Amino acid sequence: MSDKNIHLTSGEISSLWMGYMNDSMANSILRFMQKHIEDEDIKTVIQLAYDISANHLDELLAIFEQEHYAKPVGFTSSDVKEDAPWLYTDLFCLSYVTHMAKVGMVTYSGLVAMSDREDIRLYFMDALKETTKLFHQASEIALSKGVNARQPYIEVPKEVTYIDSKQYMRGLNPLHHKRPLNATEISYLYMNIQTNTIGVKLCLSFAQTSPMKEVQDYMLRAKEIAKKHIKIFGDILLENDLEAPQVPDVSVSDSTSPTFSDKLMMFHMSLMISSGIGNYATAAAASQRTDLMANYERLSVEVAKLAKSGVDIMIKNNWLEEPPGTKNREELAKNKS
Incomplete structure (x- = not known):
């Protein structure tokens, strides 16, 4: 049976909706950043992030059309004033993209696991790969500029030890070390x-x-x-x-x-x-x-x-778009007219 003949599950419907909302939001913000960034290295990674989000939107729209899935409103050019004064430093934009790539990697790994249909699963797998590539590139640029915040250094273990007491867990009692x-x-x-x-x-x-x-x-x-x-x-x-x-x-x-x-x-x-x-x-x-x-x-x-x-x-303020869900059967039964 081809993927076109397999109905979308609730998990896939939810995942596609979430993906569109998040990418349309990111696309709007990245479009604003694109216009103002001066650092050429950082501009490269912002461009990559923008291209990824734009391609995702095109792919999602194609899936919506194929499945007769009502396209979410999401966010458009009307949600950003591109000619507004510059709001962030270039380094903020780099930190922002790095952080959002981390969020994306966690999100996409979960959406892959929620997808049963092969074409939907492959879409989210590709999205995860692209987001991982974005995170890697943003991290390398931050490293090259000496602005990456590294985790603290601690001593490398020289031997294996085991927890030998429940005291290892304690921490709430102020009288105990x-x-x-x-x-x-x-x-x-x-x-x-x-x-x-x-x-x-x-x-x-x-x-x-x-x-x-x-x-x-x-x-x-x-x-x-x-x-x-x-x-x-x-x-x-x-x-x-x-x-x-x-x-x-x-x-x-x-x-x-x-x-x-x-x-x-x-x-x-x-x-x-x-x-x-x-x-x-x-x-x-x-x-x-x-x-x-x-x-x-x-x-x-x-x-x-x-x-x-x-x-x-x-x-x-009527800003919250409702996620896809099931119909209220009780209301349908009471209001047949």
Whole structure:
């Protein structure tokens, strides 16, 4: 049986919709960055990211047409003012693309696993390969410019050891000594500082360019939460004589001119928050000190409340496009007319 005769599953319908929404958003932001970047090396990686998103949109539209799948609205040229004043430094754009490529690799690996039909699975496998290539190229450019934030160095193990006591897990009781962080715990703390740092700058740029006070207040609230989380994670590293990451100059200009639509900015924050909650859940599962687990759980609740506030704003302003789903059978039965 050919793929054309096999109906799309709920997982594939969801994955295609999510892919289109994310790529149309990324395409709008990258189009703005493309016009302003001066560094030729960074411009190359922004161009690659833009081309990848544009090709994805073309491929997805072809699938939608083949499957008689209603094309999502997503984001278009109307969601970005390309002639707005420059908003970011070139290095911010490089950091942004590197971060979004990381998010893309995690997302696409999950979408591959959710796809049963060969053509859909192959599409997401190719998307994963392209995003991996983008991450590699962005990382190499950052390395060549000396602006990549590396994970902390620790001593390489010289022998294999085993955990011989339940005390290895403890950390909540202030009267008990906490063991030093292990390599896995250090890695996740460091990663979450990096992602929150990008979030702080993005929130700041969105707050100062949004014409709506409701959106401005939301972005400033999100910025303060991200800064608080950075301090919590950084303090834990410092307690273990480890430095917090030295992030390159990812400054935001003083432009207050509207640049991106409020709908796009709120959707982008929703995507970042969703990714952050996923990062915290993974970090909590990988951490073996109870205080770290508790921290990730507590901070996840705070971020979830922020996400709920964002969704409320989007619904109120009719910005939230509804994902595909099943019909309400009870309503159909009651309202046959």
